[in-house]
Amino acid sequence: MAAKNKNASRYLIHLFPLPALAVYVLFMIIPVFTALGYSLFDWHGMVRGDFIGLKNFVTLFTDPQLSGLFKNAIGHNVIYFLVSLVVQNAAAFYLAYLIYRKYRGAEWFKVIFFVPRLLSLIVVGFLWNLILNPNFGAFNALLRTIGLEEWALPWLGQTSTALYAIILVNAWYMIGFGILIYLAGLQAIPQDILEAAELDGCIGFEQIRKIILPLLMPSITIMTILTFIYSFEAFDLIFAMEGSEGGPYYSTDTLATLFYRLSFAKDGASSAIGLGSALAVVMFVIIASVSAISLYLMTKRSNA
């Protein structure tokens, strides 16, 4: 629709996208693709050595110690994703449905559930560390008060529960966002469909299963994709609650914490940049391919 003036401003318009493009290319796109290149070289500290092809990847997948750490970490990412998916979707849908059905004060509930999302994840992590502290934490004190003494455990200090404790804290942080997504989905359902269903005696749980959930597929898909991306990038919360080692005994170690140690801490030693970049490439492939495939499927479905 551009009405082009017949003077210099015709060329000036091309300067408009330049600042955005320049910073974006220089400080985001180039670094990401440079990292892919870094992974193919031998590194000695900050100095780039010879081209070694896929050797960094071979080390990552076969070195006895490193490959063990890698498998351990990626397994935790998968658990993080699956448990988050079930917990967050179920809770967010349930609460969104309640708010949707009893519309009184719905705005307020949206606001309240969203509050955790405003905190920095690092603050969330430290705060829950204090709450879940086995000696003086409020959580175990609460359990003792209501007579569940045997449940007062060091949740973050034992390998069997630490990862799940973190996943639940993360769910607490994310729930408000999930509710917003589902509420938007629910409010987009045409009322007459639900009214017709009620006339046919399709109400309550049956109505949810047969009519509401199928119509909410777009919301469920969005939540699934975002949870996946988020789970495979999980770092801040683990760092705050269990340190960069993903303690206790690597029971909460994920790809991102391993990447951090390989690249910026002791685990990578002098070949850190090569190995860290190789791990970054693996994460890049996992996340970008899943996002691209899901985006493709979504556009295909919406055009059908």
Added chain:
Amino acid sequence: MGYAFLALYPVYLMIVSSLKENAEIYTKPLTLPEKFSLESYKAILNDTPFMEYLFNSVYISLVSVFFVLVFSSLAAYYIARTRFKWNPFLYFFFLSGLMIPLKLGILPMFLIYKQLGVLDHHMSLILTYVSSGMPFSVFVLVGFFKTLPTELEEAARIDGCSDLQVLYRILVPLMRPALATVAIMNFISIWNDFFYPLIFIKTEELKTLPLAMMSLFGQYETDWSVLFSGLTLSTLPMLLLFLIASKQFLEGMTAGAVKG
């Protein structure tokens, strides 16, 4: 709705505990404070460079958000309002940043900033935030431009306005809601970001609040009252903003995820 209680209780606990004395936190963690004490707040303000942390966070967030708004509105105007053959490609190029985990470029970023001499300097964070904010912001603003009728702009052009005048005199006033969304979304993520400062910033006086929490927890390991106060202080600005503009926050959150 007991669930609402569950969402707020930890935040309430944080604020209440910060007003207690340590002995009371350990013995009665769940009650209201017997006597309100601001000692731990005094300790933080006097014994740590807290005001500097706060200034760093405010300064970096505001400067970054300002440049995000200027750059992304210029780019979005170009993509949505001109008809050059590369526009769809340009749009897709910005959007691809929403799918690529940009944080994985951290090692090359680190080396680039090192060469530019801005490592351990606020500039490294501002450059990072402005560039990483582009995909989402361009996406939201282009979507918004497409909903605006073009007649006003055409009328302005007939009256002899240039592109820049059209954008800043006619469109910016109309774009307020979309600009607010972009500003808030970027502000939340920048204010709360921990990863980039962790990698780029080493000097204590240059740290932002989330990174400063680490120093605080190292320094006051057993002084819980101070720890809770620190967490409360670093969260308060965001909570106050949310109370003032909760509607924009909630709308902004779903702008990227739900087709409006």
